[in-house]
Amino acid sequence: MNAQAACSIEGRIGFLGAGSIVEAMLSGILKKGLLSSDRIYVTNRSNSERLEHLAQTYGVNTTHDKFEVIAASDILILAMKPKDSGEALKELRGAVHEGQLVISVIAGVSTTLIGEWLGVNCPIIRTMPNTSSAVGLSATGIAANHSVTEEQLQLATRLFEAIGTVYSVAEEELDIVTGLSGSGPAYVYYLVEAMMGAGATAGLDREMARQLTLQTVLGAAHMLMDTREDPAILRKKVTSPGGTTQAGMEVLETYRFQEAVTSAILRASERSREMGAEYR
Ligand SMILES: NC(=O)C1=CN([C@@H]2O[C@H](COP(=O)(O)OP(=O)(O)OC[C@H]3O[C@@H](n4cnc5c(N)ncnc54)[C@H](O)[C@@H]3O)[C@@H](O)[C@H]2O)C=CC1
Numbered sequence: 001m002n003a004q005a006a007c008s009i010e011g012r013i014g015f016l017g018a019g020s021i022v023e024a025m026l027s028g029i030l031k032k033g034l035l036s037s038d039r040i041y042v043t044n045r046s047n048s049e050r051l052e053h054l055a056q057t058y059g060v061n062t063t064h065d066k067f068e069v070i071a072a073s074d075i076l077i078l079a080m081k082p083k084d085s086g087e088a089l090k091e092l093r094g095a096v097h098e099g100q101l102v103i104s105v106i107a108g109v110s111t112t113l114i115g116e117w118l119g120v121n122c123p124i125i126r127t128m129p130n131t132s133s134a135v136g137l138s139a140t141g142i143a144a145n146h147s148v149t150e151e152q153l154q155l156a157t158r159l160f161e162a163i164g165t166v167y168s169v170a171e172e173e174l175d176i177v178t179g180l181s182g183s184g185p186a187y188v189y190y191l192v193e194a195m196m197g198a199g200a201t202a203g204l205d206r207e208m209a210r211q212l213t214l215q216t217v218l219g220a221a222h223m224l225m226d227t228r229e230d231p232a233i234l235r236k237k238v239t240s241p242g243g244t245t246q247a248g249m250e251v252l253e254t255y256r257f258q259e260a261v262t263s264a265i266l267r268a269s270e271r272s273r274e275m276g277a278e279y280r
Pocket residue numbers: 016017018019020021022043044045046047066079080081082084087088105106107128129130131182
């Protein structure tokens with residue numbers, strides 16, 4: 001048996017939703033050879049062009065018939081927006097059976113609510129990946145309801161390991177995961193936008209400013225991962241007394257940078273909880 005076959009998974013997977021997260025997952029799962037594209041089914045609300053694109057690019061089965069996807073699948077991945085999820089899942093009432101494994105990537109919506117909407121007492125796993133899935137570098141939080149077996153949890157973990165690193169958390173913690181690492185890439189991009197803009201404003205060529213910024217962010221992430229040093233220690237090593245970094249840090253402190261980032265993550269986590277309550 002070759003390595004690829006050894007790590008392949010049994011059964012068929014159906015995706016309800018065909019947006020950016022689903023494309024990132026398809027790309028990762030197929031690259032890893034976890035299962036062949038003919039065992040993957042994808043549907044969305046109404047965008048035929050999008051389904052055509054996924055069929056052409058990944059060779060997956062696509063249809064506008066959600067019930068066909070459900071009937072064909074052993075594992076169902078729920079990937080519509082939180083605001084669409086109640087209506088979408090209530091429509092499917094009675095179609096999902098207890099032997100199927102449901103995996104949600106929907107922000108804020110609990111496994112209890114998903115079970116209530118689907119009207120079935122089936123195993124449900126709630127996850128929170130991020131868009132770095134597209135390059136195999138997602139940080140994904142995962143939590144299971146009481147019906148999920150150890151084997152099913154391992155299966156879901158392997159699916160998400162195809163698109164990054166998986167962290168098992170309590171379901172209540174997934175709202176925090178959402179505010180931190182689900183939304184997190186956007187905060188990093190925002191910082192990068194500012195750094196690139198500043199380099200260009202100060203007189204560098206835009207492309208040069210971009211490359212210097214990206215290499216700096218990549219290098220800092222590698223330093224944190226490889227040395228495992230406390231970020232505050234690494235920061236101190238950059239900061240010579242009376243030097244340039246200290247001057248820059250003093251400005252960030254004037255703008256209460258750490259407080260801003262903390263408040264943003266807490267607010268995003270709170271929004272995840274709010275969405276769960278709002279769409280109930
Ligand atoms: N974009 C991100 O960074 C992340 C998104 N998520 C979650 O993933 C989910 C999808 O997000 P995106 O892919 O960004 O959204 P998107 O807007 O790109 O895709 C949503 C998909 O759901 C489909 N849809 C809507 N109603 C439907 C229905 N009744 N039946 C079947 N499909 C239906 C739409 O046609 C579309 O294909 C959301 O719940 C979001 O919270 C999770 C982690 C990260």
